[in-house]
Amino acid sequence: MSSIQEIELPPDPERVIVGLRDTGYEFDTAVADIVDNSIAANANQVELWLAADLRGNIRLMIADNGDGMNRDGLINAMQYGSKARPSAASLGKYGLGLKTASTAFCKKLSVISRPDGNTPALMATWDLYHVAKVNKWALLLNEECDPEALETLDAVAPGHAGTVVLWEDVDRLIKDYQDKSGAPARKALKAKEDGLREHLSMVYQRFLDPDDKRAKNVAIMLNGKPVVAWDPFQSKLSELVANETIETELPDERTASFTARAYILPRREEFPDDAAASAAKLSNDRQGIYIYRENRLIHDADWLGLYQKEPHLTGLRVEFSFDHKLDDAFHLDIKKSQIILNDDLASWLQSEFLTAPRREANNRSREGQQKLLSKKGEGAHDTSNNNIRNREAAAGGPKVNIADPNTGEAVVENKHGTTRLKLTITSAKRPGEVFVQPVEGINNGLLFEPALIEGHKGIRINTSHPYYQKVYIPNLNRSVTMQGLDSLMWALAVAELSTVQDHTSSMFRDMRFEVSRILEKLVETLPEPDVDKDVA
Incomplete structure (x- = not known):
């Protein structure tokens, strides 16, 4: 007779749900995690509203016209470690992003959703104060939805399925100000809005650009203004100096492929005008490898530990694209913002693919620098x-x-x-x-x-x-x-x-x-x- 006992040992609700606030999310990354859910739900319209009321209380709403959810789907979506989506290619990955990304910045997360235009919307809420009070994983369901969120849903998805994610009691977005509604606080919130717009324009560039056929078209609005795609490679002006698609065999004998492209951007003085040079965001910080998973940028402007950034390579930007089949090769974290290359990929990039582009970018930079130096000196x-x-x-x-x-x-x-x-x-x-x-x-x-x-x-x-x-x-x-x-x-x-x-x-x-x-x-x-x- 076995002496092994099976004991169900659920974690303490308050300690875990509060502890998961500290997973290291940046605001822009957290919001992008929620937009991922909208795109995974087949939305082609996403609207974000970030604002503070007269008392300085911040609210964030992210509304879409995607598939929406019925009662069971909404409860699953709000579960920590929700069931996997049918498609492995979904931008969502671990079933944690919605909850951990949101509560990293707010203490009250609500999701308002409906599966079609005829079914009334239902609201589910994680209220961290309530969880602490009852000391249970107590999700609140409410048929009476937040009026502003419901109005936004009707505007984005009139007579259609859709979803709104609502953050309230936002306590970690901007630092504490004595006057939460004063000019410094408003300025800080505006800076967050501007940074978010820039982040979304880069992360979802392929979705936002109607001329880019690699991803479906999605329109994203932030505070009533469209988010415009930003191409880090400035492909209409830069030169493609290396382009390879590699087939690789996975441990389970399936095959997968990835594509690597290296672009060299013009020097600042070689752009047709100042506006074009400004749009390219030329700086030492922007050089490096930009990694895309399922056409969504997950990591940008970094050499992934292979090299140090140096001024002579400012114009070199490398695109690395793969699909979900190679997730294990990159060891994606929960936030989909940090990756680790396996040894084979790192070796291929460093010893084969990047050698010639780095040399060419360095030569062009030095030649251009000499011309500029002669002029400026x-x-x-x-x-x-x-x-x-x-x-x-x-x-x-x-x-x-x-x-x-x-x-x-x-x-x-x-x-x-x-x-x-x-x-x-x-x-x-x-x-x-x-x-x-x-x-x-x-x-x-x-x-x-x-x-x-x-x-x-x-x-x-x-x-x-x-x-x-x-x-x-x-x-x-x-x-x-x-x-x-x-x-x-x-x-x-x-x-x-x-x-x-x-x-x-x-x-x-x-x-x-x-x-x-x-x-x-x-x-x-x-x-x-x-x-x-x-x-x-």
């Missing part, structure tokens, strides 16, 4: 040139004369005698630029080299060298710093010409190479420059 060395001109006589130095302009040979007379050596002989690119001259490249990647610029002892500085990129660029608008850097470089060039001899000229070349190499190593850990930001 014009005149950055003018003050240095003027200062050196005023102090050139006092600084002294050797006499340098051109011996053969065709071969670049010059004669240098210094305190050690006369030396004939090859020297870059050039003219000024800008008026007065005869002592310090920035150039886009120097042989062997040197940072600097002595030069004879319109007869003046000068120095050419390589703007492509990492030292210039990471030290000069952030300081192009700082006159004193620029003069200090340029004066040091010019002094090194003049000192070399003042001491060079026939048998030491190769040593000086080696020294310049070593200085350039060492400085490149020393600045490796410095942040990459953002020309758009660092150079006004």
